[in-house]
Every structure is written in structure tokens, then in C-alpha cells.
Amino acid sequence: MSKAQHIMLGKGLADLPFGATRSEVEAVLGQPDERDEVDLGDEISEAWHYWDLGISLNFDESENFQLTTIEVASPEVTLFGKNVIGMKREEAQAFLDTQKIGPAKQETSRGLAYEDVELTLWFNGGECAEIQFSKM
Template sequence: MKDITLGQGLDKVKFGLTRQEIIKLIGEPSEVEAMDGDKDSGAMEAWHFDELHLSLSFEEDCNWKLTSITTASPEILFEGIDLIGLSQGEVMEQMEVFNLGEFELEDLSTDVIPNQSLAANPDFSLNLFFDHDILTEIQWGPFWDDESEMPIWPEN
């Protein structure tokens, strides 16, 4: 597994797969983190695969299908390029080359974790997390149908 495809997934790990299908593809997770839902959304599970530097999220509202992938691995490539470890300026230059449009920048810094920021592009379901101006994580999901407010699952 090494190639990110926006709206699709990570190689054979496609958005819309069930938890059972993921286990068949890559095995059992190192850790499962369950999160209760609130009035706006249902419960969620985040599966962490520590050896792969990968987290997969499944949402109750989407019938427990894969809805998000997060990686911190420098071995996973975005359009053939290893972005993890690059500066925010270098990463944003690459995003311009890929014609991904505008990113919303947000400061996520806290007293406990200073100098954290997020560059989000909702049009492509893409989030880039920076720590001290260095890209540390890439998170992406399926494209969304704004009318139905549901994911557009890739064809498997």
C-alpha cells in the first residue's frame, strides 16, 4: 500500500469497504478506538494499524463502512510524492501544482500542543496536519454528494 487516490482510498483499501473486508485485506488492527455519537452524528470507530502508520475510520451513519484514512507514513505517496516531513510552504506549493484549489487554514495550537495547524480542502475531502510547520499526517475520505449529504462510494 503506497498510493493515495483522492475520493477512492489507498490502493486496495477503498472507501465504502466494511470492517470485515478490511480485516481480509490488511489484517487485525493494533488498536480499536470507539467514539460515541452525539445528536448530530452516530458512533464511530477508528482502527489503528501502528506498524503501517495508518488509521481507518468507520461510521455508524454510513453502515460502518470505511469513511476516512489517516497516514503518517513517509512511504505513502500523494501523486507519486512523499509529502510527510515537508514544510507547509512546500506542501502547499505541491497542492497548487495538483490544481486542488483553495485550502482553509486553521490554527489547532493548544497550551499542551503548540504550533499545530490544519490545511483543509472540503471539495476533495482532504486534511493536511502540520506540527511546527512540518506535515505530519494526511487524512482523506470519499467525495460527498452535497444534496444527499452522503458519501459517493468508489466502484470496487
């Protein structure tokens, strides 16, 4: 997988489509640097972290442990053709408001969610530090 990737809302990253199995992801990215298993109460979610790539992937039990959520922190990853990681909150919101993806909802002081497209931006120090998006 190349570092330069683009987010396709509802579909995944260019090289990692939602619905991919753990074996398929491993064939593209190799072994993760770290794996976590999270008990969500009604199901188990497995997270794979690729720290050098700035990507974390989640596989949920309810989806037969297929890829359901991607979190990216890599500044090379684009959303609608722009590098959003590192953008100021106001700039990111103004840009995304032009993309016709539904209204933004403030998720605490650190997050900005676009629920219509399963997209959340997380901010640290006023700049976008992570983009989280899920299968719709």
C-alpha cells in the same frame, strides 16, 4: 498491504477503497493494533489503528460502518506521486496548489484543508505529520 501506497482522493488507498467493510479491511490488514469507538453525538464512529503501518481507518455508523476516512502518517505513502509526509508547510501547499484540487483553507496553525476533495494535512513542528482524507 505494502507500505508503499498511493492516496487516491475520493477513492481510498491503493489496497483500501472507501466503502470497504470491516471484514474486507481485516482480510487485507489483519486485526488492528487498537480500536476506538467515538460517539459523535448523532452517530458512532469506529477507528482502527495500525501503528506499524502508520494508518488509522474510520468506519461510520451512517455509512453502515464502511470505510469512510483514512489517516496516514507513513512517509512511504504518496499523494500525486510525491511523499508529502515530512514536507514543510509552504512546500506542501505550493505543491498541492498546482494539483487543481481547490483552494486551501487554514485549519488552525496545525492544519491545511482542501475541502473540495475532503483532504486535510496536519503539521507538527512545521512539517507534515499526517494526511487525512475522506470519501467524497
